[in-house]
Amino acid sequence: MKKLTLSALKKRKNNLPIVMITAYDALFARLLSESADILLVGDSLNMSFGGNADTLSATMDQMIYHTNAVCKGAPETFVITDMPFGSYSDEGIALSNALRVYRETPADAIKIEGGADKAHLVKHLVDNGFAVCGHIGLLPQSVRAEGGYKVKGRSEEEALSLIADAQAIEQAGAFIIVIEGVIADVATRVAQSVSIPVIGIGAGNGVDGQVLVFSDMLGLYEPFVPKFVKQYTxxxxxxxxxxxxxxxxxxxxxxxxxxxxx
Known part of the structure; x- marks a missing residue:
């Protein structure tokens, strides 16, 4: 399989849905790459692999180590690396850590959480040569600030805020957006409000693709199964x-x- 390009991924908007799966090592990356359009090296590894209660203690060193493993296992698959909590708190820190990802791994893109409030960071990174994936809706890195994992889009005010977030991230130059934990019809409205693909996780079927954590979808992670997860085995x-x-x-x-x- 030939690795998808940014332009090829953008053309999947309102077309063939994009298949994204998390991967953390070369072994599973190799197995998943036959079906995945994109492999996401998610900071969720901090929970699945590290046994932690949330993603917040994931480090840049961890993300770089796992990204290299995934890229070695799936060299022909588009790979996105999560920027961990605290690694993009301002433009200088964001650029410094993004440079580490590109210099120390073959990753194709990076992902940061946040909506309109993070658009200036997305723009700064895009202006400096990075392909950026946005992430709006439920933000795992904000779990402590919000007092838990809370579904978004339950009111019209929240719906309009999510649309504004997506549009701000698109205008800043992101090539794709992940939308997590959002009421399905609201996520559909968000996807229709932008011209770049929107990938859902717990956000219904009216978006441009789906992403799941591989250990969830394969029924390997037993402590907790989110409502939106279908276990395929x-x-x-x-x-x-x-x-x-x-x-x-x-x-x-x-x-x-x-x-x-x-």
Whole structure:
């Protein structure tokens, strides 16, 4: 598969929906790349891989390490790297950390959370040669400030604010926007208000594509399953059953048999 370009992705607006999946390592990146248009190295790795309660303690070093692993596993897939909490608090810090991503990894783009209030950061990064993915709606990096993960777009005021956010991010130069945790019909209105693709997560089917955390969609993450997540297989059960068979064969001296020895 040939890696999609920015222009090719933009042309998917109101066309064939874009498939985005998170990835954190070379192994799963290789497996996911056959179906994914975009792999997102999300700071959600801080929860899925790190066992933390939220994404906030993810660092630039972590994101760069995992981005390199994903790029090695899926060199022909478009890769976006999350800018972690605190890495874009002003234009200087944002540029410095974005430069690290581009200099130290082959990532194709970066993603930052925030709407109109972050548009000046998006513009500054785009003006300095970065491809930027926006992220509006429910913002995981704001979970403590907001007192939890709260669905957005429940009022007309919130709906209009989200539309303004999307338009500000587009005008700042972003090539694509992720919209998370938003009432479905409001997310559809947001997608229709801009000319760049809008990728939903917990935002209904009226947008230009979808993204899910791979460990959620594969049923590997057991502590909590968000309402918007469809589990396409029960990965945790499959893994546990396989490991239990291995355990029993080891304890019964059935493995290794003559087929697995030198």
């Amino acid at each position: 029960n990965g945790a059960t499959v893994v546990k059953e396989a490991v239990n068979i291995y355990k029993n064969e080891v304890q019964n001296r059935e493995f290794p048999d003559e087929n697995f020895i030198y």
